[in-house]
Amino acid sequence: MSQTPDKHDNTQQDCSVPNFSAQNSRNPDQENQEQIDFGFRQIPKQEKVKRVEDVFNSVAEKYDVMNDLMSFGIHRLWKKITIESSSVRKGQKVLDLAGGTGDLTAKFSNLVGDEGLVVLADINDAMLKMGRNKLRDKGLFKNIAYVQANAEALPFADNYFDCITISFGLRNVTDKAKALRSMWRVLKPGGRLLVLEFSKPEYKLLSKAYDLYSFTMLPLMGKLVVDDSDSYRYLAESIRMMPDQKRLKQMMEEAGFVDVSYHNMTGGIVALHTGFKF
Numbered sequence: 591m592s593q594t595p596d597k598h599d600n601t602q603q604d605c606s607v608p609n610f611s612a613q614n615s616r617n618p619d620q621e622n623q624e625q626i627d628f629g630f631r632q633i634p635k636q637e638k639v640k641r642v643e644d645v646f647n648s649v650a651e652k653y654d655v656m657n658d659l660m661s662f663g664i665h666r667l668w669k670k671i672t673i674e675s676s677s678v679r680k681g682q683k684v685l686d687l688a689g690g691t692g693d694l695t696a697k698f699s700n701l702v703g704d705e706g707l708v709v710l711a712d713i714n715d716a717m718l719k720m721g722r723n724k725l726r727d728k729g730l731f732k733n734i735a736y737v738q739a740n741a742e743a744l745p746f747a748d749n750y751f752d753c754i755t756i757s758f759g760l761r762n763v764t765d766k767a768k769a770l771r772s773m774w775r776v777l778k779p780g781g782r783l784l785v786l787e788f789s790k791p792e793y794k795l796l797s798k799a800y801d802l803y804s805f806t807m808l809p810l811m812g813k814l815v816v817d818d819s820d821s822y823r824y825l826a827e828s829i830r831m832m833p834d835q836k837r838l839k840q841m842m843e844e845a846g847f848v849d850v851s852y853h854n855m856t857g858g859i860v861a862l863h864t865g866f867k868f
């Protein structure tokens with residue numbers, strides 16, 4: 591299933607979930623038995639999308655406030671570096687995948703101008719709505735389209751986007767290899783993928799302090815601000831389960847990306863991976 595987004599049609603119909611079931615050719619019994627991580631727990635693979643959906647439904651309304659609180663505002667710097675590394679120009683087409691409340695979309699919208707297009711795609715309707723309202727309040731709507739989609743089966747034409755970003759989204763995706771292949775398919779030859787994600791701290795002391803902070807403070811802040819400590823415990827656990835810098839680089843290469851490199855930020859707490867399609 592392929593779809594070319596129409597930037598002038600930002601209505602709810604953009605946000606329908608495409609039916610991807612026909613694309614799943616695996617044996618259903620095998621699929622039902624497969625286990626996957628959800629934070630530190632193992633759950634049946636087919637349950638992960640729903641569990642992740644519950645997390646983001648619960649946190650959507652306070653997502654931006656919590657991001658600032660938990661990262662002391664540093665996520666803005668990580669995102670600024672991502673934008674600067676994108677080399678996006680006027681007239682280009684950008685996919686902000688797992689784009690949530692649209693921080694990157696807002697910046698890209700200004701960069702691509704009226705001739706360009708930014709597609710904010712996310713699997714979660716609540717997050718998309720928060721993003722759309724925020725961007726409209728900023729007066730940004732002319733060159734933005736909203737699409738509800740699973741990163742594993744992107745509903746866009748082959749070779750469509752000049753640049754794809756996925757910021758703090760990949761670790762929530764059930765089948766990361768499949769999602770990376772899907773991104774490769776919809777990226778133009780010469781196009782660039784940027785993966786901004788939590789990663790493995792470079793120094794032992796930093797790692798210990800970070801563990802202490804994330805396993806105590808994050809659930810506590812979640813309890814106080816959103817009345818939901820479990821979602822923020824999942825956040826801390828999912829960060830530890832994310833493939834480290836080298837493994838993610840390898841996964842991007844396996845999906846077909848070339849010239850893959852990464853840049854550690856804040857001592858490797860976060861890494862920005864870049865890859866190209868030839």
Ligand SMILES: C[S@@+](CC[C@H](N)C(=O)[O-])C[C@H]1O[C@@H](n2cnc3c(N)ncnc32)[C@H](O)[C@@H]1O
Nearest residue numbers: 688689690712713714717740741757758759762
């Ligand atoms: C931590 S938020 C990141 C939002 C935004 N990119 C940012 O950096 O602030 C993760 C987002 O990934 C989305 N997500 C999770 N699984 C997804 C999937 N399989 N496909 C697309 N989006 C997904 C969630 O709905 C959520 O909006």
